[in-house]
Amino acid sequence: MPADEAFVLTPIDVRKIRQYVQHKYEAMPQDKRAEIVADAVSRIIQKQLPPFEDRLKREVTARLIRTTVLERQMPVRSDDIFEACLGLDLADANVVTSLHKWVEEQSGTQLEWSLFRIQLDKLAKKAESGTADLWEQLKEWLASEYRIEGKSKAAPELAEVIPLPVQPSLIPALKPYRRKQTLVYSLLSIMLVGASLLYGWSLLRPSPNKLQPPVTLQSFEKAMPAVAGNELPDELRYTDVDKESLVDFLNSKDSLLAEQPYLDAIIDAARTFDIHPLFLFAITGQEQAFVPRSNKQAMKIANNPFNVFYSWKDYNTTIHDSARIASQTVLKWSKDRPEGKDPIAWINRKYAEDQNWANGVSKIFASMKSKVERTS
Known part of the structure; x- marks a missing residue:
């Protein structure tokens, strides 16, 4: 089954599409560029949907953009696709058959249609009552019924042509x-x-089949200039970093965050909310000295190394949850920054009572950037 963090479409993806369109179609009116962006985003989502007829694909896509991307300002995941599909007419055998095929592809398992149908009806009733995490419940059912492990199916990416070097010792034979x-x-x-x-x-490429109603196309780009509500300067925005260098740096600090699930959870949150990953790690450095393994409470502290909701003692959650909350908090308190005001100092006014917090985070951030290589 797909992993929780296997996103179909993230705000970063939307941002990259938007930047590409603005560059490619610079001379085109803004409303036309907005249509191209929205159309491209909708078709990326549609490629990941069950094999419904086009009308249903447009319906589910519009629902995902409206609820997940615009209202919740979150990435589109397989979870969201499945739950959006539960809102379709499940009395229609064609709908259920398409959804059955899609779940089989996601799980890599042949599912007995009648059993799947019974389980689907149960989940649909729960969806009507507002129950969450229905995708997780389906995965649990599959694991118990078919004894399968979770499998990840990532969204397709643009192909890259990578030259493969030939070893000199092989040249004569070739x-x-x-x-x-x-x-x-x-x-x-x-x-x-x-x-x-x-x-x-x-x-x-613009498609004749655009999202309905047309107003959605024009408002979509305005609502998602990058990550909605993200007013961080470019130097604090997301960029890929070399994970091996990052792990080496964290290990030099005896940091538990060099291990999983902590490492990827923080990087995934940074990617999702368009924040420089080293900035988030720098906050953990200031708050908890990167959580040294030698600390007797390290396993608990690592659940909330950002000290969201006062401290890891008051709010001991999971690293995925605390990284998400920390990211949202950073974006919240970075808003409306006065011109010329240091962005980290501006966040400091609300994030931490210690007025030296910004100085500490800034120094750690600069040190990490000088030692952790950026990926090409």
Whole structure:
């Protein structure tokens, strides 16, 4: 089954699409660019939906954009897709058959249709009563009924052509085949590059089937300029970092956060909310010295190394939850920053009572950036 953090579409994805469209269609009116962005986003989501007819795909997509992306300002996940599909007419056998096929693909298991139908009806009734985490309940049922482990199915990405170096010691043995292989590799490279360009173009090419109503297309881009409510400067926005370098740095601090699930939970929160991952780690450095393994309470502190809701003692949750809350808090208190005011100092006024908090976080952040390499 898909992992909890396997996102179909994140606010970062929307931001990248928007930047691409603005650059590609710079001369185009703003409302037309907004249509292209919304259309591209809708078709990315539609590619991950069950094989419904187009009308139903548009209905589910519009619901996901309205509730998950705009209202909740969260990434679209397989969980959201499944729960949105529960709002369809499950008395329609075609709907259930398509959903049955999609769950089979997600789980990699052949599911008995009658048993699946019974379970689906139960979950649909729970959805009507407002029960949450229905996808988790389905996974638990699958695990008990079919004894399968969780499997992750990530959303498709644009293909990349990566040259593979040939070891010098192998060159003599390859000489008899060099001409033939050169021709074959050249053709394959051309095909891969062509496919990549065609796929990228197809995502962003305006489609005659746009979201309904049309007003949604124009309001969507305005509502999602990046991550809604994110007023952080560029230097505090998300960027990929080299995980190996980050782990090395954290290990040098004897940090429990170098281990899982803490490492990925913080990075995933940073990606989701468009915050520099090293900035979030710098906060843990200031708050809890990166949670040294030698601390007898390390396992508990690591659940909330940001000290959200006062401290890890008062609010001991999970690292996924505390990283999400810390990220939302950073975005909340970064708003309406006066011109010329240091962004971290501006966050300090509400995040921490200690007025030296900003100085400590800034120094740790700068130190981490100098030691943790950015991925290419």
